[in-house]
Amino acid sequence: DADVTQTPRNRITKTGKRIMLECSQTKGHDRMYWYRQDPGLGLRLIYYSFDVKDINKGEISDGYSVSRQAQAKFSLSLESAIPNQTALYFCATGSAGGNTGELFFGEGSRLTVL
Amino acid sequence: QKEVEQNSGPLSVPEGAIASLNCTYSDRGSQSFFWYRQYSGKSPELIMSIYSNGDKEDGRFTAQLNKASQYVSLLIRDSQPSDSATYLCAVNPLSGTYKYIFGTGTRLKVLA
Numbered sequence: 416d417a418d419v420t421q422t423p424r425n426r427i428t429k430t431g432k433r434i435m436l437e438c439s440q441t442k443g444h445d446r447m448y449w450y451r452q453d454p455g456l457g458l459r460l461i462y463y464s465f466d467v468k469d470i471n472k473g474e475i476s477d478g479y480s481v482s483r484q485a486q487a488k489f490s491l492s493l494e495s496a497i498p499n500q501t502a503l504y505f506c507a508t509g510s511a512g513g514n515t516g517e518l519f520f521g522e523g524s525r526l527t528v529l
Numbered sequence: 530q531k532e533v534e535q536n537s538g539p540l541s542v543p544e545g546a547i548a549s550l551n552c553t554y555s556d557r558g559s560q561s562f563f564w565y566r567q568y569s570g571k572s573p574e575l576i577m578s579i580y581s582n583g584d585k586e587d588g589r590f591t592a593q594l595n596k597a598s599q600y601v602s603l604l605i606r607d608s609q610p611s612d613s614a615t616y617l618c619a620v621n622p623l624s625g626t627y628k629y630i631f632g633t634g635t636r637l638k639v640l641a
Contacts, residue, residue: 446627448629450631455537455633456633457617457631457633457634458573458617458619458631459628459630459631460628460629463627463628463629471628473628474630503575507574509627514622516561516563516578516627516629517563517575517578518565518573518574518575518619518629520564520573520574521572522571522572523571523572
């Protein structure tokens with residue numbers, strides 16, 4: 416089983432619908448992230464969290480919200496989806512300890528907003 | 530201004546050659562630097578990290594960091610067709626923040 420699991424893997428929805436992407440991890444990491452990836456734009460940070468009570472906006476948080484329900488779970492919501500939110504979304508985790516700095520990514524959630 | 534810059538490519542090299550990938554960053558306080566490899570449709574995976582000036586070697590991969598010039602590079606020796614992927618440069622812009630910023634990636638094509 417994957418250490419960082421994202422659901423759903425693929426989703427097609429319509430403009431104005433509320434969408435939730437879920438991420439769970441078994442790595443015991445404190446830090447969790449949501450990125451979106453668009454062709455030519457790379458990975459852009461939406462939100463990140465260092466523990467359950469710590470939520471921080473990234474560079475493109477407008478139109479998104481998050482919830483850190485537990486250390487292992489970090490959900491991304493689109494309250495009212497719009498077509499330019501069509502993208503590949505990645506959840507990632509990282510450990511607060513040590514100096515490796517490595518991020519571990521989920522397999523991605525492909526979202527299409529019609 | 531984009532904080533982490535990479536040439537989008539594609540960079541084409543023949544099999545067995547050295548591939549050289551470059552990345553520049555804008556924040557002089559950046560402390561840690563990473564190279565991720567991403568195959569089409571897959572998630573990024575870490576291949577190298579570097580924290581201090583100089584070279585760091587791991588198998589066929591060498592990461593080079595020059596903080597004064599604000600660039601980090603990745604060399605891939607004896608390039609193989611399986612190395613064909615997009616390589617993402619990531620920077621932790623301030624020590625302790627762990628707010629990783631990624632470049633747009635360089636697509637590498639290794640020609641058999």
